Amino acid sequence: MQAKKSEDMADSKVEAQAYLDNLLNNGSQEGDSGSELELPSWYDEQLFKRGQAYFSKYRFVMTSGMLAGLIAVLAVPSILRVLVCTRQSSNSFTAYRRYVRTTFHTHAWYYYSIEDRSSKFWTSIAAVRKAHSRSSHVSGRRGAGQITQKDLALTQFGFIGFITVGAHRIQLYDPDFLEATCHMWRVIGYLLGIKDEYNICGRNWAESRPRLEIVMHKVYKPALSSTTDEFYRMTEALIHGLWHVNTMLSVKANIFFTKRLAYVKGYEYFSFDHLVGEERDPKQKSCYYDLGFWDRFIVSYGLFIVTYLHKYAFVRWYFNFRVWLMDLFTYYLPYVAIWKFGIKWAYVSIFKSGGKALELELTKDD
Template identity: 45%
Template sequence: MELPEWYDEILFKRAQDFFSKNMFAMMAGKLCGLLAVLAVPSILKILICTKASSCPFTAYKRYLETIFHTLCWYEDELKPGSRSWKSLEAVRKGHIVSSKHTEKKEAGFISQRDMALTQFGFMGYIVLKPDKLGVQVSNKDLEAFIHFWRVIGHLIGIQDKYNLCTGSYRTTKIRLEHVLDEIYRPLLEETGNDFIVMAKALIEGLWCFNPLLDCYAIVYFTKWMSDCKNYVYHESDPRAADFDLNDSRRIIQSLNWYSRLILYIEVTAHTYLVNFFVFRWYFNNQVWISQYIIYWFPFLAFYKFGIKKSYIRILKGMKEGKGN
């Protein structure tokens, strides 16, 4: 791997600071993105074939590793030999191994399109829906964040012509809107049984990281985030006039009481509470605490998977710090 000639260290570090100030909101955006990726048939087929995230334990392992890798990118200096660099090398190698395996099984391979759609999962909602997530952002922050993911995409093997992130906020936003409007929204409006099975595994696995997660609440939240038809939570929503609110209410009422409660908490926290500094500080610190607990003493995972299987580590052989 080599840093691209257009790499800007100042922008990259600004994006890291931006994440630190909005960790709670941005982690929620990434969770919605990971869930949305499961709606892409080519990616879902590969995940089912590899059996790497099709049950709660494998999902716990896979997605916790994903969290640790991304936190590493956001926290560490990006240079050859650093933990962040080793993490990106490991991810890139993992993609190659998985792609070869699924090709042999005739289940397809990890294409540039799949990698670009996965890139959207990590940053698309944060750029397009900061108001729904409660991300406190400026235009300069967005430019830095886009540069960050342009660099990450380049280093994990996305060719520049397929990279959703460009050197311009305007062109990047156009690309992201196109992906959401033409790919993700139609797919999320027509999700099937395989999607629900994998989504349940994802949420049940990450329940050990955040016990307030609920599959049906998060699926609704993701479809609401994606502006899917009839997924309108508030009557004051600007999109409310475009749909039958009775249909929207029926979708919500079809959820059990606990899912409705978690959905209410999620929407209230992200659209209202997180806009206040005190709540934002509290929620961000809860994420930091959860990160430490899941790394050093994952007691909820002890209960679900046993002590030995609960400890997840990346970058074996290197000196690891918090969350890695």
């Protein structure tokens, strides 16, 4: 039995390495899959709907994981070049509007029916795919390269990678959540133009997990271990933009959270933050002590909640409610953004009154 298990693990590692090699080599040469906006043959309605339902149950940690994923994505050079080139998030104003739009689109994928072809789920998917095509065209024309299959798959990791492969670190032991969430994002990835061979979500969790882990350890960990000034500047714009949604956000604290999730050395907080079989280096400096008092408080407070308290239903309900309330204000009364940007620019919409998608806006002048 043990020998069979070891053999299966070895096979999954080989398959994951083959997936990564194909993604980094061939995936970096291909753009959008060109597939029609139709559900794939392997779509499972019940599994997809369960994936949607889990957002209500784990809203707080899923939102936190996605934010860390968005920061991590900025460490990928090819993706960063596109964002810089298209000027979609280079300052707090454009970052606020871009990432609030991203949040609203993500909500549409979790809230609206995939079975109804006239629902806002499909309107949102079509709008995002069109926006990707437009950004890819602009980026290519300006010499920064097109958006590739590799970029799409690595961005896909940003939405679910940390919350799935890191679930055990917050004592989230829910196999159906992992299975359903991966299927849901496999479908979304397909609809957004990712070919099956590059989709970071495989046929099931057993196939998806090694892909997610190898991408985290061989792409994101190295990238986040040697971040650039441009990464910091774009992360600063992101956090300063989203500060108008959540005033508890901090640039240095959120970078710490992200690098810790990717197992970057020096960003350990708990003893279990070291990989299995990896001994702590006594000479390794802890970056936690480089943080100021307020950032240390945010890190300690946040990690205590998700590590020790999130497992309790009442605590989950309370923090889920807080995030829901922030989202509600962002939709209907973004008072902090109104104070900073004015009423006209504080309100962000992704749909017109009739339900059609709004075109992507980049800056006040565009």
